[in-house]
Amino acid sequence: MKKGISDIPFKWIFILIVGALIIAFFVRFAYQHIETTNKINTRQMIYNLDDQLNALSTSQQSNKYIDIKQELNLSCGSLNSLDFKKSTEKIIFSPSTLKNEKIAAWTLSWEFPFKIANLYYLSNKNIRYLLIYDTTTFNYVKNLQIPQIFNYQLMDIKNLNQNVLQRSSSTLQQVNLIFFTQPKYITLTGPKVNIVVVNITKKDIKINNKHYTYLDEPLLYGAIFAPENYDCLYEKSLAQLQFISDIYSQKAYYLLIKVNNPLCKSKLTISKNTLDIFKTLNGIILYQYKNQLESQNIELLKNDCPSIY
Amino acid sequence: MTAHQSIKAQLEMTETIIVLFIFLIILIVSIFFYYQYSISNVKKIGQETLTTSSSVLLSSISSLPDVCCNKENCIDTIKLLAFINNNKDYPIFDKKTITIEQIYPQPTSDKKCTPLLYNDINFPLNCKKFIIHKTEGNNPQIISTPISLYYPQNKQYGIGKLIIEVYP
Numbered sequence: 001m002k003k004g005i006s007d008i009p010f011k012w013i014f015i016l017i018v019g020a021l022i023i024a025f026f027v028r029f030a031y032q033h034i035e036t037t038n039k040i041n042t043r044q045m046i047y048n049l050d051d052q053l054n055a056l057s058t059s060q061q062s063n064k065y066i067d068i069k070q071e072l073n074l075s076c077g078s079l080n081s082l083d084f085k086k087s088t089e090k091i092i093f094s095p096s097t098l099k100n101e102k103i104a105a106w107t108l109s110w111e112f113p114f115k116i117a118n119l120y121y122l123s124n125k126n127i128r129y130l131l132i133y134d135t136t137t138f139n140y141v142k143n144l145q146i147p148q149i150f151n152y153q154l155m156d157i158k159n160l161n162q163n164v165l166q167r168s169s170s171t172l173q174q175v176n177l178i179f180f181t182q183p184k185y186i187t188l189t190g191p192k193v194n195i196v197v198v199n200i201t202k203k204d205i206k207i208n209n210k211h212y213t214y215l216d217e218p219l220l221y222g223a224i225f226a227p228e229n230y231d232c233l234y235e236k237s238l239a240q241l242q243f244i245s246d247i248y249s250q251k252a253y254y255l256l257i258k259v260n261n262p263l264c265k266s267k268l269t270i271s272k273n274t275l276d277i278f279k280t281l282n283g284i285i286l287y288q289y290k291n292q293l294e295s296q297n298i299e300l301l302k303n304d305c306p307s308i309y
Numbered sequence: 310m311t312a313h314q315s316i317k318a319q320l321e322m323t324e325t326i327i328v329l330f331i332f333l334i335i336l337i338v339s340i341f342f343y344y345q346y347s348i349s350n351v352k353k354i355g356q357e358t359l360t361t362s363s364s365v366l367l368s369s370i371s372s373l374p375d376v377c378c379n380k381e382n383c384i385d386t387i388k389l390l391a392f393i394n395n396n397k398d399y400p401i402f403d404k405k406t407i408t409i410e411q412i413y414p415q416p417t418s419d420k421k422c423t424p425l426l427y428n429d430i431n432f433p434l435n436c437k438k439f440i441i442h443k444t445e446g447n448n449p450q451i452i453s454t455p456i457s458l459y460y461p462q463n464k465q466y467g468i469g470k471l472i473i474e475v476y477p
Contacts, residue, residue: 011325018329029340036347040354047358054365054401058372089399115374243397244374250391251461257428258462306461309379 038070042084045069049079053090056107057118063106063147072098074122076232091236093226094122095174101125104149110218110237112286113294114248114309117240119218121225125151126173128191129224130165132157134181140200141180146221157181162188178224194227203284205230213283215241238282245279248308255306264305271296271308356477359404360450363475366401367454370471376441383457383466384409389439390424402442406449406474409439411458413468433460433467446476 045068056062073080074094078087106121123129129152133141138156146152157179165186169175172191177183179197186193197206198220205212205223212234214220219237223230252272259265274296278289293308300307371377371384375392378385389409411422411433420426422436429435451474458467 011322014325040351044354044358047362050401051362051365054362054369058369087400089401114379115377117374118372240374243395247375247388247391247395250394251385251387254387254390254424254427255462306464 038082039084042070042081046079046081046084046086050086050088053092053105053107053120056105056120059107060109061107063104063149065102065149066105067102068098068100070100072103074098076229076236090120091117091233091240092120092122093222093229093233095127095226096228098122098124099126099173106147106149108218108221110216112215112241113290113297114244116244117237119222119237121221123150123225127151127176128153128169128172128174129176129178130155131178131224132160132181137180137200144217157184160184162186176224176227196223196227198223203287213286215286242279245275249275249279252308259306261305263303264300267296267300267303267305271300275308359475359477362401363405363450363452363473366405367452367471367473370407371456378459381457381459383459384469385459385461386433386439387461389441390422390427393439393441394424398442404444404476405442406444407441408472409441409456409458410470410472411437411467412455412470444476449474449476
């Protein structure tokens with residue numbers, strides 16, 4: 001009779017162990033399923049973003065909102081979310097992190113003097129841009145073409161007040177203060193503050209005490225939207241400028257082979273030489289060669305020669 | 310415990326194990342089918358993503374600064390030759406063969422356009438296609454669109470076809 005009684009607890013222990021194993025299996029299965037779904041969603045989000053940016057690039061200038069489901073991290077050469085990283089050749093000026101929400105995207109064709117690349121600017125409503133001017137820079141700042149989808153305002157330096165700024169920006173992720181005048185150094189509790197000082201006569205940008213040249217407005221917008229990554233993105237833009245200049249230099253060479261008119265030959269040779277120097281340069285001197293290339297191209301067109309661009 | 314009771318207990322235990330065994334078999338079969346379904350679903354999503362990005366590429370390649378005309382919406386054939394010569398590889402070209410075929414004026418040869426053939430007096434009629442990027446593979450999905458081609462050496466325009474072969 002004692003043996004018969006001891007059979008029942010054994011059966012329950014057996015059921016308990018098997019039941020625990022089955023539950024553990026299902027829990028693990030559920031976690032794996034969630035993980036896989038997240039991975040798929042992340043990849044879809046990144047590919048979708050990349051496609052939308054490619055579609056934007058077909059126009060000279062356009063902007064739109066893009067929905068993202070997860071936090072997006074952007075570095076100089078890649079788009080990342082969770083464990084997925086997609087390398088990109090695009091030059092994207094953006095804060096390092098964009099939280100999961102609607103992001104504002106803008107693209108602009110950068111021509112220096114020919115089309116170098118489409119530059120992209122990403123941001124969201126939690127990042128505020130204050131373009132601070134004085135009487136001498138007001139007209140320049142007023143004419144900057146930043147789309148209304150971004151959270152930016154123009155402000156006279158006389159109206160810049162730390163307390164007012166603190167109250168209006170305390171819930172934000174980041175505030176970028178762009179001084180087109182002598183800067184006032186401001187600290188805020190809460191949002192991260194980036195200070196950029198622009199000298200429009202010298203085409204110079206100062207970020208964290210480091211000076212950079214900006215090559216026309218598209219790169220100035222880059223400094224406004226991504227001061228923390230400007231160093232690397234400027235280098236990437238310059239590399240693209242050098243690559244495209246090399247393509248045009250080769251184009252001049254191929255045209256020289258086919259052109260018989262001596263005047264055209266001479267003008268194309270001059271343009272090719274300018275391009276060969278242009279592709280090796282960096283900094284403010286690029287403006288001088290850009291102007292030369294523009295006038296040389298006009299000369300080619302005037303003389304009915306094949307033009308460089 | 311009688312012999313009859315012992316046999317009954319053993320039978321109950323065997324019954325439980327058989328039920329558990331059948332349950333496990335059903336579970337394994339269900340998981341197998343679930344994974345099959347999941348894998349095919351992921352493959353389908355991957356294929357759709359690849360097709361979408363190829364369609365976007367198809368419309369955006371003619372605005373790529375490396376090959377586009379400066380103002381008009383066309384492909385500059387000399388820049389195209391220079392670009393092919395430089396052999397630059399973009400991540401967006403991954404798993405794709407990208408070709409531009411000349412349609413009009415109709416070429417007299419099926420050859421691939423190269424800088425060497427450009428030097429020939431008969432260019433652009435002496436070659437048919439510019440290969441921007443080549444990927445080896447089987448059963449590609451092919452999409453194409455007509456494009457405008459510009460020949461700067463004689464300031465003439467032609468018609469071409471941009472073909473993208475997408476490999477799964």
